[in-house]
Amino acid sequence: MMKSSCLLPLLALTLASTARAHIPPVEAKHRPTEAAPIATRFTFFLPAATGSTGPTPPLAAPFAAFAPKVGVRWDEKYLYVEAKGLPDHPLMAGIKSWQQQVPIPQTYVGERAWRIPLHPVPAKEPMSAKTHFLRGAIALAANGVPIFNALNNRGDDAKKFGELDSFGGHCGKGDDYHYHDAPVFLEQTLGKGKPIAVALDGYPIYGFNEPDGGAPGKLDEFGGHDTKALGYHYHAQKVYPYINGGFHGEVTEVDGQVDPQPSASHVRREGSAYSQQPLRGALIKDFVVAADGKHYALNYALNGKALSVKYAANEDGTWTFIYSKPDGTTETETYKPGERRAGGQGAPGGERPKGGKGGKRPPAPEQPGAKGEVTKQLLNR
């Protein structure tokens, strides 16, 4: 007895450190033989200003604060932001309305970098996010995580439906993590009064207050206003629209989203072990990245039972997923990125088809196969 009680603290410590440092068990055959640094696998940690011309634009500052995880470069017209789209803060915990998506690092890099106008132009007909841009990102947070419309495709407030974690984020159908709320907590890194994000029309998004700490006063329907000190800019708000509720500046809308913008990587296809149906009764506990940066685990409870999705990037570019099942068994599937093509998302590795300038099509019907139950399917967009 004496012996085992002495061992208990050690055991607890071992378990705790094991949980963090190593996410078991990925079968040996799926394990990369040599631990290559993740940076060689995802080459988006580019030095800032590579190939850039002219002085550093002020719009680069919020993103530069998150270097080297977020990279910036620019030309005369645009700021390009590169990131893997995964934040440093804990994510996914507390999500109750879950469609079985998990965070996978994205490759918003090179030609798939985010593109933001450096010289925003007020739109002749500003477009509201109540009726437009129900798909894709409308802003980019300083930490390289995209921000989507606060409304899901039913026009419902995603925040009110238990779809978001405590940081206002969740994953879309491409297993791409994104926010639906203003990431005001980034002020802890950036400093109070600094822009926390940039809308895709090129205007910055500040926190709840002005840089001098004062309240912003009256904002327009998009949550923005013009001040002598800052020009036009948006503010985070505690009520809808939370972020920019549309675009004061010019943007191009194609198929219901700002164009161009990078699409998600689409690693997984639906199969016997994975579906994108809502998993009723699920509550997400946490998301853990192993010390090697290549093994991930999403832990959740299903009607009180502890379950998980464990996954890893393999040397050959495939991903292996191990799903634990309520009956105690596990199911393993390996996916080749790009095998699945989501409707309207374009092929991985490429930009969406170019739309005509000023194209303003209505939101397109979503995922093929969603047909009858479109609304449920779209919860997590």
Ligand SMILES: [Zn+2]
């Ligand atoms: Zn202001």
Ligand SMILES: [Zn+2]
């Ligand atoms: Zn979403």
